[in-house]
Ligand SMILES: Nc1ccn([C@@H]2O[C@H](COP(=O)(O)OP(=O)(O)OP(=O)(O)O)[C@@H](O)[C@H]2O)c(=O)n1
């Protein structure tokens with residue numbers, strides 16, 4: 412079984428009104444022509460056989476532009492349509508007959524929201540031996556028959572009524588013969604292919620359509636489709652910006668100075684810890700690891716591992732930066748708040764920021780170091796320890812979706 416496709420796109424879209432982009436199938440929805448979306452769904456379906464797009468002679472350039480970026484692994488042909496949809500379909504079928512297609516899906520270019528699930532349901536129907544398949548949905552509104560007087564005269568029972576969609580799908584030779592018979596008898600009043608099949612006595616099996624698979628008919632349909640896609644695409648194109656935070660604290664003991672953000676500051680105390688106890692770089696290391704869910708500093712540099720005894724904390728931060736980069740991240744900024752009663756940080760802030768800029772590979776204005784005392788309160792206020800809080804922002808490649 413090879414499933415060919417006929418996409419009818421030769422209409423003038425009069426009900427949708429005029430546009431500089433051309434008839435409705437060339438109008439942009441979510442930034443791309445309607446027909447590009449329709450065609451792309453078929454071309455990306457793995458079971459798609461040869462495709463015929465039936466266009467209007469005036470639309471050759473428009474179609475070439477709308478289809479130029481689509482990479483087809485299958486044969487895509489074009490032919491010119493006729494004055495009615497019925498005539499256009501017949502032209503498409505004639506073009507498909509010499510190919511290897513045994514079955515055909517006939518689809519309106521003006522239905523850009525069909526999906527692969529629907530195409531699979533049709534393929535499944537063919538595999539079960541059905542010769543004609545009509546995707547349709549049960550009618551949900553109450554139906555009225557009104558007269559020329561504008562009055563509702565009758566309520567039509569809707570129990571067995573369905574709204575017909577496309578792609579209506581058939582054995583290729585059977586539907587082509589039915590179309591040719593209708594043309595020969597000058598029957599040109601069929602609005603879809605299932606009705607020609609019914610008229611010709613071909614069995615047409617109703618399968619579940621898709622609520623999204625609407626036909627863009629009037630200008631409001633196009634505006635709604637555009638709004639829907641623009642919203643979805645705006646959401647899926649959001650940059651993948653992530654922030655991480657980190658906190659660290661180390662005890663102060665008698666000593667000769669502390670190392671903060673890689674700067675040694677002479678002092679009558681030192682920070683006790685396994686490495687050089689640079690709380691600021693430890694907090695920032697955790698903040699960076701957090702942006703890609705890579706655990707914390709202890710996971711990467713266990714305190715039990717003797718090789719980190721007295722190690723400069725730059726090693727830890729370098730490692731976190733490497734992990735972030737390997738996962739497609741670009742560090743955007745870093746901000747560290749130091750909470751210390753003493754020593755005074757401000758004379759060293761510039762050097763600290765320069766150290767951060769060098770390690771992170773970003774400009775100075777993206778590196779911030781702030782300091783505050785703890786107003787003599789608590790363990791920091793009693794000069795028993797120094798704490799640091801860090802925030803980092805990283806933009807990862809790809810989008811947030
Ligand atoms: N002579 C025609 C008429 C219609 N179609 C195609 O058939 C599909 C469904 O038709 P419809 O929505 O009625 O489109 P138009 O005929 O273009 O619309 P209108 O009646 O408003 O002019 C559309 O993809 C349309 O391009 C076609 O190929 N050839």
Ligand SMILES: C[C@](O)(CO)[C@H](O)COP(=O)(O)O
Nearest residue numbers: 496519575576577602603626
């Ligand atoms: C084929 C069709 O899409 C089935 O619903 C529909 O009949 C074509 O549109 P038209 O407005 O009737 O031309």
